[in-house]
Amino acid sequence: MTYLDTLGQNAKQAARLVRRLKASEKNKALQSMAEALLQHQDQILEANQKDLAKGQANGLSTALLERLTLNESRILGMVNGLKQIAGLDDPTLKTDSQWINRDGLRISRRRVPLGVIGIIYESRPNVTVDATALCLKAGNAVILRGGKEALESNQAIILALQEGLSHTNVPMTAVQLITDPSRELATEFMQLNQYVDCLIPRGGAGLIQTVLKQATVPVIETGVGNCHLYVHRAADLAMAQRILLNGKLQRPSVCNALETLIVDASVANEFLPTAASALKEAGVEIVGDEAVLALVSEAELATDIDYASEFLDYKLAIKVVDSYEQAIDHIDHYSTGHSEAIITNDYQTSQNFLNDIDSACVYVNASTRFSDGEVFGFGGEIGISTQKLHARGPMGLEALTSYKYVIEGEGQVRG
Structure with missing residues (x-):
């Protein structure tokens, strides 16, 4: 049996157990993992320093180093995230709809x-914690494969989370980390249809x-955000600059940060120089048309x-357009369907x-x-889907x- 087969079998068995748990049991597990994270904070930060040192030595960009960095505040954020998700409604207790058909069958x-x-x-x-919490709350088992640049941090976090689970009815194998960062194993993981x-x-x-190209397991496409801001000729320019x-600046390394600014030609002279x-002044590199x-x-x-491009850095592309239609055409051509x-x-x-805009989020x-x-009120997210099937936009618990159809009868047969 291969390494991934072992992980897959463990996860499949754990998933059978987790889906039967009461909401209170899953919530207790989330609270226990939160406590374990705090107890292991020093070990996690020490592991993270090793990753940062390797990252700097290997020439990771400032943006990637920022995403990799953990500190007491970010760990506290992960702890609070676990507790917040514990307080959310259990989506597996929900019945979307129910009716009685012409044969007297109750269908739910x-x-x-x-x-x-x-x-x-x-x-x-932090994705290690966020993904684990959301998957478990929704009754799933999870196998995580993080990047090699965060391996030490992820291993320390998983050890803490699994220790937290050891005091609950949730099996520790409901949360597993692939510790071999090789590309060959990653490809094998993408094709682990019998388990994932x-x-x-x-x-x-x-x-x-x-x-998307290599996986045979069903994929939910997330994250790439070539996000646009269009300053229309009827814009409040002070608002537009704010x-x-x-x-662009609040956190440039994330997928919902702006990457392209489009400005109507009628306000470009007034708006763009300022x-x-x-x-x-904030250190942003600007590229644009003539x-x-x-x-x-x-x-x-x-x-x-x-x-x-999704720069994920202090860089911005700017386009001046003569009309609303040109702005829409530009977004349609270059958008990744994010925001x-x-x-x-007006x-x-x-x-x-x-x-007119066909993206997951339109503002x-x-x-x-x-x-x-979390901002949308979902309590957290597993990612932002830029596709249209199954889920779109920020993906919360649901x-x-x-879903499945449950049909209850009283001896009916079809004539």
Whole structure:
């Protein structure tokens, strides 16, 4: 039996047990894992320092190092996240609908766990905790495959979580980590159909495309966010600058950060010099078209690759357009279907934008940084789906379930 077969069999057996647990038992497990994280905080931070040292030696970018970094505040955030998820309603107790058909059969559509969920992710050790908590709360077992850059941190976190589970009715094998970071094993994991029911990649475009191309396990595509902000000719420009700076600067290394700014030509002369000055003061590199270069000193000429890129860094592409239609065409062409926003005081234009943009999250006069399961009121998220089947947008607990039909009769047979 191979290493992955062992993990898969363990997870499958654990999933059978977890799906039968009461909500109170799962909540106790989440609380116990939260306590264990605090108890193992020093070991986790020590392991994280080893990962950071290796990352710096291997030339990881500032953005990736930021995503990799743990501190007491971030660990406390993970602890509070576990407790918060424990307080959420159990999605597997939900009946979506119920009716009696013409044959007198009572038919119910009930929420059920997906089973065994595989998570492949990069850099961010907090995903180890978030994914575990959400999967268990929804009644699933989880197999985690983090990036090699966070291996020490993830191993320390998993040891703490499993110790927490050891004091509960949830089997420790409901949460497992692949500790071999080889690409060959990752490919084998993506094709572990006999054990894994669903695969969720979280990371950059390269990782997600690799999973989509190589996986035979069903995949939920998440995360790549080439997010756009369109400053319409009827925009409040002070509001537009505030939202622009928040979207680009508040946390540039995440998928809901802004990557492209589109500005109507009629307000470009007034808006761009001031906005660009604030961006450059914050250390943002600006690339744009010829109209941008004429208004923004030190800006470089943008390429098609720039307009298609998720930078996850202090870099922004800017496009000046002559009309609303040009803005929509640009977004349609380059969007990854994540989050797009318009700044406008024209009501009809705002409603047109909401209808014309085919992305998971579409905003009027607000920052794309709000694309987040916790912010939306889901209590957390496993990722942001940019596809349309099964789940779309921030994926909370319900997205980690499917449903089954339960049919109750009194001896009916079909004539």
